[in-house]
Amino acid sequence: MSRITKLFIPLWLILIISVFYLFFGQAIQAFNQDERWLSKATWSAKNDIVEQIFSHYQLTTNTNILIHITNSSCQCERFSQGYIQSVNQQAEFSTYQKLIIDLSSNSLPALLVHQLKNIVPATPAALVWSAYHQSVAFIGPHTAGLVCGKGESNLSVVNFSLKHQINPEYFPFEQLGCFCKV
Numbered sequence: 455m456s457r458i459t460k461l462f463i464p465l466w467l468i469l470i471i472s473v474f475y476l477f478f479g480q481a482i483q484a485f486n487q488d489e490r491w492l493s494k495a496t497w498s499a500k501n502d503i504v505e506q507i508f509s510h511y512q513l514t515t516n517t518n519i520l521i522h523i524t525n526s527s528c529q530c531e532r533f534s535q536g537y538i539q540s541v542n543q544q545a546e547f548s549t550y551q552k553l554i555i556d557l558s559s560n561s562l563p564a565l566l567v568h569q570l571k572n573i574v575p576a577t578p579a580a581l582v583w584s585a586y587h588q589s590v591a592f593i594g595p596h597t598a599g600l601v602c603g604k605g606e607s608n609l610s611v612v613n614f615s616l617k618h619q620i621n622p623e624y625f626p627f628e629q630l631g632c633f634c635k636v
Contacts, residue, residue, distance in 0.1 A: 486575040486627035503569045519583035525557045528634030534578035576633035587621040598629030
């Protein structure tokens with residue numbers, strides 16, 4: 455190898471690692487960074503808060519409901535948009551009522567936004583309502599992983615459980631991924 459090649463390869467690797475960190479590394483964090491979500495008062499109020507949101511959007515609780523919770527000012531949103539569109543078109547979610555709530559828009563009254571932020575620690579996130587159990591079955595990230603917008607789907611796990619009338623009460627807050635604190 456020439457001296458130039460020996461010098462170029464380490465510089466190229468440093469550049470690639472730096473670019474990766476700038477684009478992805480700063481956004482990779484725990485879904486529930488500050489663990490504020492875990493308060494007992496918030497936990498017991500989650501179904502009431504969700505039912506107020508359903509009332510606001512005139513959703514009925516006799517079918518499963520999938521709510522995508524986004525924040526258009528979050529840099530991670532650009533990676534989740536394709537996933538959200540894909541989920542909404544998948545046959546396994548065809549019987550669900552679906553809704554996208556952007557926390558940075560004015561579509562919800564301020565009090566409901568504040569309450570929703572108390573049960574959803576970061577975006578992008580999803581909330582699934584179980585019609586059979588009449589309760590929240592899932593609150594958490596759509597996916598988790600060190601590559602933004604890619605990873606294992608949490609929603610498929612939840613849907614599988616609900617098909618078998620099992621309420622997973624799945625709240626994977628310790629997962630790492632591309633999230634913005636609300």
